[in-house]
Amino acid sequence: MNVPPTNADNRPDPEAIFGAIDFDRLTTVVVAVSGGSDSLALLFLLDDLRKARASFPSLVAVTIDHELRPESADEALYVAGLCKAAGLSHRALNWTGPKPVSGISAKARDIRYALLCKAASEAGTDMVLTGHTLDDQNETFMMRSARGGERGLAGMAPATLLEREIWLIRPLLGITRERLRWYLRERGIEWRDDPSNTNPRYERVRVRDALQKHDRDSIQPLIAEKALKRQTLNSEAAALLQSCVTVFNGIRAEVKLEHFCSYPDEAQYLAAGVLMSVLGGQPFLPSAEECAKVVRHLCETDISGRMSLGRCIIQRGKTIATIYREMRSIPEIVVEPDSSLIWDGRYRVSNATQKPVLIMAGGDAGLAFLKDVGIGDVHRASVKSSPMLMSDGRIMAVPALKDHGNVPAGVVVVRHVALFDHILSGYDEILAASVAKLFGLQDYKRFSVNQIDKK
Structure with missing residues (x-):
């Protein structure tokens, strides 16, 4: 995605920023808005585009409250007030319940994505826009450089597909945070700063501080080079x-x-x-x-x-x-009625019946079951580590083989690609x-x- 050109007054140009995105097929777009400068600039630039076009999807601002800071509820209310004044729809979704002791950032990201997907599905859209900026991209590149590995140096992609259904679009990757803040100041829109963004306990904050002394203009050509190499x-x-x-x-x-x-x-x-x-x-x-x-x-x-x-x-x-x-470290998991889960990173199993279903590796029992139903000519080792469904202590199916014909009504088994x-x-x-x-x-x-x- 190209770095948008500037107007004479340095005002970001919405047509240039969002021009690569196909909005025509949509009736609604979800915009992730935290209350910080980046996401608020995204929302109001998109609203500028909406007002300038003859037809445009409805905008729904969604604030995810992770309930990790005492200020987060007030920030969600602040965003709701801005949206009401601008005539825009707003929703706040909360991460409720206990939080993990370790890996909190990664878990918070997964929850955030899940809630944004939920909001998009309920709004009848498959597109969510987020306010990741050029500063975020540079920080990501530097953090991944320190960890090693080639593929991650392409940085954040302008588009990411979540759960095979929802596009997460990052249209501001070519714009600096300061330029977006200049836009908000000109509009008279205040933003709320997350205190964690200045806490050196977090890696991204330390990298952000270090980048102040770095030639940031040299990073973008490197990211473009790595992105092209990754795709090739x-x-x-x-x-x-x-x-x-x-x-x-x-x-x-x-x-x-x-x-x-x-x-x-x-x-x-x-x-x-x-x-x-x-x-x-x-x-x-x-x-x-x-x-x-x-x-x-x-x-x-x-x-x-x-x-x-x-x-x-x-x-x-x-x-x-x-x-x-x-045939090692394969889980045995019960799929309760009216629930769905991923088994062994390889299959999504949904159970719409009234009874729990046990899913486990087939092993020798699975091979014997297939032989009993007339399917004996199989690659034994791969079938043994494949899923087997049981209910009430009875084998129902070995669903990796398409022609066994025994998956019961109400149970759906779909191949899952964890990667x-x-x-x-x-x-x-x-x-x-x-x-x-x-x-x-x-x-x-x-x-x-x-x-x-x-x-």
């Missing part, structure tokens, strides 16, 4: 997966070794990592070292046999390698589409904004 590598890995890999029933992949090993190293590493993540039910890619270890096992001629890594077994044959979920289904960065759209095709899943929604600055 994604395309190469997607092509590799489509040409070299066959997936059976979503539980087992067969890799044609000669063809796989002819691709560039980085594409091999990424493709191997994706297969390991999806088959192992992991929400993240293996480390670079782990991916390289898998590729060595696949491509070095003096290596044979099998290895275990990332909850997967990699069985190398002469011309084909087989990858599947190993992409919860949060899909717009940079990874091509790679995710390749995985969906490979595993026979519904394709992901296409993004409606440009993903990188092509200048």
